[in-house]
Amino acid sequence: MTLIGCIIQFCMFLTAEFSESFLLSVMSYDRYVAICNPLHYPSIMTYRFCVTSVNVIWLVASLVMSVYAILIYNLYFCGPHIIDHFYCDLEPILQLSCSDISTIHRQNLITGFFTGFCPFSVIVMSYVYIVITILKIPSNTGRRKAFSTCSSHLTVVSILFGTLMTVYMSPTSGRSLILNKFLSVIYTVLTPLLNPIIYTLRNKDFKEAFRKI
Structure with missing residues (x-):
C-alpha cells in the first residue's frame, strides 16, 4: 500500500468515527426533546434541523x-515500512515516522477532546435530564415506556464509547499488539455490524x- 493509500484509508x-460520535450526541438531544419537551418536539426536531445537523457534522x-492528512503526509518515513496492524490506524503510522510527531500528538489530544469528550458530555447531560424527567412520571408503565425509547441509543453509545476509551484513553505500555488488534476489531467491525x-x-x-426465520 502506498503512503497516500494508507492516509486515505x-x-x-x-471521518466515519467522528461523524458517528457527533450523530450520537444529536440523537441524545432528540431523545431529550422527545421526553422532556414533547409538545415542542415537532417544532424543534424539524426536517431542516436534521438535514442541517448531518451536513454540519460531515463538514x-x-x-x-484534512488536518490529519496534511500532518501525516508531511512526515518523513525512513523505514521499515511495515504496519503491524490490519488497517492504517494513527499510532501504527506514527511509529514508522522518523520525524518529530509531538505536534500530531498535541493535535490528537485537542481533536479527541473536541470530537470525543464534548459529544459524550452532551449525551451524559441529556440523559441526566431525561432520567430526572422520567422519575417524575407517576406510573411504572409510563416510566418503562420512556426508558425503552432510549434503550437502542444507550446500547450503541455504550459499545462505541466504551471501546474507543479503552483503546485510546487507557495506557498502551502494558497492552499487547494482539489485544490492541482485538479491541480495534470491536469498534471497526463489530459495532457497525451490530448497529442495524x-x-x-x-x-x-x-x-x-425474526420469529418466522
Whole structure:
C-alpha cells in the first residue's frame, strides 16, 4: 500500500468515527426533546434541523480529517515500512515516522477532546435530564415506556464509547499488539455490524420476520 493509500484509508475511518460520535450526541438531544419537551418536539426536531445537523457534522469531520492528512503526509518515513496492524490506524503510522510527531500528538489530544469528550458530555447531560424527567412520571408503565425509547441509543453509545476509551484513553505500555488488534476489531467491525440489529430490535416487522426465520 502506498503512503497516500494508507492516509486515505485512515482518514475515511476517522471521518466515519467522528461523524458517528457527533450523530450520537444529536440523537441524545432528540431523545431529550422527545421526553422532556414533547409538545415542542415537532417544532424543534424539524426536517431542516436534521438535514442541517448531518451536513454540519460531515463538514466538521471532513475538515478534521484534512488536518490529519496534511500532518501525516508531511512526515518523513525512513523505514521499515511495515504496519503491524490490519488497517492504517494513527499510532501504527506514527511509529514508522522518523520525524518529530509531538505536534500530531498535541493535535490528537485537542481533536479527541473536541470530537470525543464534548459529544459524550452532551449525551451524559441529556440523559441526566431525561432520567430526572422520567422519575417524575407517576406510573411504572409510563416510566418503562420512556426508558425503552432510549434503550437502542444507550446500547450503541455504550459499545462505541466504551471501546474507543479503552483503546485510546487507557495506557498502551502494558497492552499487547494482539489485544490492541482485538479491541480495534470491536469498534471497526463489530459495532457497525451490530448497529442495524440494535436499532431494529424494537421494530415489530423485524421481530415478526425474526420469529418466522
